Amino acid sequence: MRDSLVLDVKVFNSADLPVGDRFDVFQQLVSQAHAPMHLMSDFAADFDGTLSQIDLGEASLWPTTFPQLSFHRTPRLIRQSDPESCHLTLVLRGGGVARWERAESVLGPYDFHTNHTSQAYDIVSRPGPVDMIGVEVPRTSLDLPWGRLRQVIGQAMSGRDGIGALLVQFLIQVTAGTSTYQPAEAPRLGRVLSELVTALFARALDAEEHLPPETRTRTLTLEVKAFIRRNLCDPDLTPGSVAAAHFVSRSHLHQLFRKDGITVAGYIRGQRLESACADLANASASAVPIHVIAARHGFKDHATFTRAFRAAYGITPRDYRHAARVATLMEAAPAAG
Missing domain, CATH: 2.60.120.10 (Jelly Rolls)
Structure with a gap:
């Protein structure tokens, strides 16, 4: 044990x-x-x-x-x-x-x-x-x-x-x-x-x-x-559409999330960014253009994705992907040696 x-x-x-x-x-x-x-x-x-x-x-x-x-x-x-x-x-x-x-x-x-x-x-x-x-x-x-x-x-x-x-x-x-x-x-x-x-x-x-x-x-x-x-991939996923899907009012929906100290829109954005981060750090997805990753996770355009990403992590998606790639290479270097 x-x-x-x-x-x-x-x-x-x-x-x-x-x-x-x-x-x-x-x-x-x-x-x-x-x-x-x-x-x-x-x-x-x-x-x-x-x-x-x-x-x-x-x-x-x-x-x-x-x-x-x-x-x-x-x-x-x-x-x-x-x-x-x-x-x-x-x-x-x-x-x-x-x-x-x-x-x-x-x-x-x-x-x-x-x-x-x-x-x-x-x-x-x-x-x-x-x-x-x-x-x-x-x-x-x-x-x-x-x-x-x-x-x-x-x-x-x-x-x-x-x-x-x-x-x-x-x-x-x-x-x-x-x-x-x-x-x-x-x-x-x-x-x-x-x-x-x-x-x-x-x-x-x-x-x-x-x-x-x-x-x-x-x-x-x-x-x-x-x-x-x-439903993160749906660019039309909004507090209103979420409330409608669960037959509750938008005010009631916001009240549910307020207890956790977050907004509905903030939760959606945070989940999209976390999923996008995983793709950016994935070596097997290194050839996928960043704007494609942004669209895959529900962001309507590359500029909106970049602004949200920088606001959340203090770095651009491109720089984040590069840093993740460098970290992967450094981790693999001792094994290769």
Whole structure:
């Protein structure tokens, strides 16, 4: 196990252990990340898997990769230990079947499976590698009555649109970029995660109107920001068009962003500039003219892009590209030597 220097992240790779210890250690880690479980696999004798544990305050994530595998949470294990948490599994590759009581749910890529630690279940993956992200959220942190939540626990929910797609984006961004977050940000990320999970359940219950106002506001803000990032290439992306796309007034939209200390137009411009910076620093895009990069990220003309870029970074796009190229060459020089 290796501790990260930023978020509290522990990483397991079966290749780091003797062959005979790999499967048992993996089973222990899954039981720690979720709740005590029995695992079975056709590949237990030479297990090849990875698992990371990411602590976000009360909530946590555990992205994992494994071959064919079955998970069993039994009544006996529940009596031994029950953290009373809700669990979501986001499948990224592969799939399987979840069974509980007399119900069954088929899982595929970008599906969420839900369960809770007080319920016995069996999950059997399909043959072949599986990539998934496990999500653990205490049921007390979800702003919906437990009696109502139980109505949708066990359902498969889509991560391909709406709140589900927003939650997928959040999970992928956090698990792929843990080095960009500071330890103090973990509880805030955990609260955002709990709000998104609550919103996903509320949508399944058709109960979004019963969510606390702060949860609805935060979820709407995240939806709006995701919409903006998806549409940066549109030169007609404006506060007005964003407000219309989300059926809110422009004043309400500005109020959402004012809480973060920014304007809607400022957020759009900042996201465009960040994306343009990435292209300018990309060696494989060095032959792409700067005016093409500007248009690609929604700037209507080269002069507007240059002014905005200089105002934000104190340097022209051309000079920024040159400096990035020089830095890349200097980094590669020792290796070449």
